[in-house]
Amino acid sequence: KAGVTQTPRYLIKTRGQQVTLSCSPISGHRSVSWYQQTPGQGLQFLFEYFSETQRNKGNFPGRFSGRQFSNSRSEMNVSTLELGDSALYLCASSLVWGSNTEAFFGQGTRLTVV
Amino acid sequence: QQQVKQSPQSLIVQKGGISIINCAYENTAFDYFPWYQQFPGKGPALLIAIRPDVSEKKEGRFTISFNKSAKQFSLHIMDSQPGDSATYFCAASTNYGGSQGNLIFGKGTKLSVKP
Numbered sequence: 001k002a003g004v005t006q007t008p009r010y011l012i013k014t015r016g017q018q019v020t021l022s023c024s025p026i027s028g029h030r031s032v033s034w035y036q037q038t039p040g041q042g043l044q045f046l047f048e049y050f051s052e053t054q055r056n057k058g059n060f061p062g063r064f065s066g067r068q069f070s071n072s073r074s075e076m077n078v079s080t081l082e083l084g085d086s087a088l089y090l091c092a093s094s095l096v097w098g099s100n101t102e103a104f105f106g107q108g109t110r111l112t113v114v
Numbered sequence: 115q116q117q118v119k120q121s122p123q124s125l126i127v128q129k130g131g132i133s134i135i136n137c138a139y140e141n142t143a144f145d146y147f148p149w150y151q152q153f154p155g156k157g158p159a160l161l162i163a164i165r166p167d168v169s170e171k172k173e174g175r176f177t178i179s180f181n182k183s184a185k186q187f188s189l190h191i192m193d194s195q196p197g198d199s200a201t202y203f204c205a206a207s208t209n210y211g212g213s214q215g216n217l218i219f220g221k222g223t224k225l226s227v228k229p
Contacts, residue, residue: 043158043219092217103148105150106157
């Protein structure tokens with residue numbers, strides 16, 4: 001069974017630009033969550049989608065947004081990039097939404113903002 | 115509070131020794147406590163998880179001990195091997211209080227197992 005696939009693996013963007021990251025969950029999984037990982041803040045929850053609806057959102061500015069498609073694939077978008085947005089962005093998929101469900105992570109997209 | 119506090123930040127263990135990583139939480143609504151293992155350049159991989167209705171769960175060389183009254187849980191790696199060298203994260207989640215299921219992570223422990 002294929003795991004969670006994130007594309008691209010690496011990105012370099014300039015301040016002020018926008019970026020779109022993609023995540024394909026494990027087949028049959030309907031929930032997709034996004035996390036930001038930085039050396040200083042660790043792993044922080046961005047948002048979660050289930051059945052094309054955002055179910056939960058972390059404490060990030062409105063520049064961070066996402067969506068989920070009918071095939072459960074998800075994208076996240078960051079507009080007006082700042083240097084501090086440089087991070088590893090991780091996508092996790094799970095069968096259903098909510099606690100007590102195992103979440104499986106992709107390898108992440110390494111975003112560097114210059 | 116939503117915090118999960120993890121210690122130590124780094125750990126060096128000899129091959130064959132026991133590695134112990136501790137986590138403490140505040141939110142008594144947390145009802146799922148997974149541990150993740152992350153190698154450089156990879157995403158976190160689910161190692162083992164526990165729910166608060168049990169005090170211990172063992173899978174191979176990995177054991178979670180859970181103390182509900184103290185609001186603490188720990189990961190024990192028995193017979194530690196160099197291949198276990200990685201960063202370990204504890205996490206917690208709950209369906210209540212507006213956080214419906216998202217994982218709250220500890221800051222991580224970098225484990226080095228010396229041959």
